[in-house]
Amino acid sequence: MREINASIPFDKALWRQDIAASKAHVAMLAACDIVTDADAETIIDGLETIAGEYEANGVPEDWDLEDIHMTTEARLAELVGLAAGRLHTARSRNDQVATDFRLWVRDAMDQALAGLAALQCALVTRAEEHAESIMPGFTHLQTAQPVTLGHHLMAYYEMAARDVSRFSDARRRLNQCPLGSAALAGTGFPIDREMTAQALGFAKPTDNSLDAVSDRDFALDYLQAAAQCSLHLSRLAEEMVIWASQPFGFVRMPDTLSTGSSIMPQKKNPDAAELVRGHAGRIVGCLTSLMVTMKGLPLAYSKDMQDDKPPVFEAASLLNLSIAAMTGMVDGATFRTDRMRQAAELGYATATDLADWLVTQADIPFREAHHITGAAVKLAESKGVALEALTLTELQAIDSRIDEGVYSALSVEASVAARASHGGTAPAEVRKRVAEARQQLGMDQ
Numbered sequence: 001m002r003e004i005n006a007s008i009p010f011d012k013a014l015w016r017q018d019i020a021a022s023k024a025h026v027a028m029l030a031a032c033d034i035v036t037d038a039d040a041e042t043i044i045d046g047l048e049t050i051a052g053e054y055e056a057n058g059v060p061e062d063w064d065l066e067d068i069h070m071t072t073e074a075r076l077a078e079l080v081g082l083a084a085g086r087l088h089t090a091r092s093r094n095d096q097v098a099t100d101f102r103l104w105v106r107d108a109m110d111q112a113l114a115g116l117a118a119l120q121c122a123l124v125t126r127a128e129e130h131a132e133s134i135m136p137g138f139t140h141l142q143t144a145q146p147v148t149l150g151h152h153l154m155a156y157y158e159m160a161a162r163d164v165s166r167f168s169d170a171r172r173r174l175n176q177c178p179l180g181s182a183a184l185a186g187t188g189f190p191i192d193r194e195m196t197a198q199a200l201g202f203a204k205p206t207d208n209s210l211d212a213v214s215d216r217d218f219a220l221d222y223l224q225a226a227a228q229c230s231l232h233l234s235r236l237a238e239e240m241v242i243w244a245s246q247p248f249g250f251v252r253m254p255d256t257l258s259t260g261s262s263i264m265p266q267k268k269n270p271d272a273a274e275l276v277r278g279h280a281g282r283i284v285g286c287l288t289s290l291m292v293t294m295k296g297l298p299l300a301y302s303k304d305m306q307d308d309k310p311p312v313f314e315a316a317s318l319l320n321l322s323i324a325a326m327t328g329m330v331d332g333a334t335f336r337t338d339r340m341r342q343a344a345e346l347g348y349a350t351a352t353d354l355a356d357w358l359v360t361q362a363d364i365p366f367r368e369a370h371h372i373t374g375a376a377v378k379l380a381e382s383k384g385v386a387l388e389a390l391t392l393t394e395l396q397a398i399d400s401r402i403d404e405g406v407y408s409a410l411s412v413e414a415s416v417a418a419r420a421s422h423g424g425t426a427p428a429e430v431r432k433r434v435a436e437a438r439q440q441l442g443m444d445q
């Protein structure tokens with residue numbers, strides 16, 4: 001029983017939140033004349049001493065004391081004697097743990113938001129630098145049309161912006177204080193729930209005591225946002241892995257985020273990116289774990305809910321690391337724009353532009369234009385050159401209606417510049433979005 005019951009091995013991570021909530025609670029009890037000012041002061045002094053001890057030596061792990069709440073209360077009794085017993089008036093471990101955990105998850109949300117802001121700044125900075133750098137854009141991972149690297153990086157900025165909105169939204173919903181819900185039904189003591197809510201930075205007290213002690217939506221909201229964010233990080237990581245491979249050679253990863261091989265001296269492996277990709281799987285697992293734990297629990301508290309913390313703690317540390325690793329990668333990557341440009345040209349990414357030119361300039365039906373373009377690509381491919389390297393004579397041999405003007409459509413620069421529809425890849429469009437993003441992130445202050 002001792003072993004299965006104990007949560008102290010992991011919930012000791014809540015000690016700061018537990019002490020803060022206890023201080024707020026006892027200050028409120030004194031203000032409401034439920035305990036004397038003298039007892040409250042003794043208890044607060046004792047809690048501060050304990051915080052100092054935890055800070056210096058860590059939290060002791062005595063399984064007989066089950067959790068962080070009992071561990072702290074037992075130590076308080078050793079330090080201040082009988083007065084310690086007044087701290088738990090008008091409170092239960094059920095509202096206590098719900099409060100502590102909300103405070104912890106709120107901090108985790110704030111950390112994610114800070115990390116995402118740094119990642120967004122890195123993306124925007126590199127995107128601005130590469131607003132005109134041309135690379136192949138892909139569908140099915142096959143060269144499709146030229147895009148700008150800045151546009152590609154800004155796609156991840158948009159994903160991060162949605163993650164920010166999800167975490168902010170979750171934080172707003174979380175920010176109500178369960179303290180004072182007691183075991184499940186509320187309390188008969190004349191407490192002031194507004195006061196504790198305010199002291200702990202919550203917007204208001206929760207409105208239903210049964211819900212408050214059995215609700216873990218805030219943890220699930222965090223995990224959902226974390227899981228979705230980790231998918232974005234994993235996709236970016238995957239692109240880095242592909243781009244860093246020799247056949248692509250689009251990027252050189254920073255040495256600080258790569259490793260060598262113990263046997264192959266030429267190797268530089270993108271381990272950090274691979275681990276971010278791997279961590280996403282574990283974070284999704286944490287979300288699944290807590291969803292399944294909560295499914296089918298009757299009101300109100302059940303001990304199953306003690307299992308809420310490990311997946312959240314695990315996901316938070318994996319997510320924070322993943323965000324930091326990807327920020328470092330975006331910051332420190334050397335983009336090989338020469339290779340990217342070459343790949344865009346040799347991948348015949350402007351074939352669509354040639355077909356479009358035949359339609360608009362030579363009044364050829366699109367299906368026929370598509371066919372003529374196919375022949376031009378085939379010829380260029382056989383010669384191992386870009387489309388625009390074919391001579392006018394060669395092009396006219398394929399179709400006599402082609403004239404000099406076609407070359408303006410064939411360059412990769414012309415192709416990206418033409419795609420200036422809102423949200424398109426044209427350098428001017430990318431710069432417009434970068435400017436908005438810089439403003440939003442406060443980068444110009």
Ligand code: ARG
Nearest residue numbers: 007067093094097301305306
């Ligand atoms: N260790 C418990 C947890 O983490 C604290 C709440 C215990 N409540 C109870 N009714 N036994 O969930």
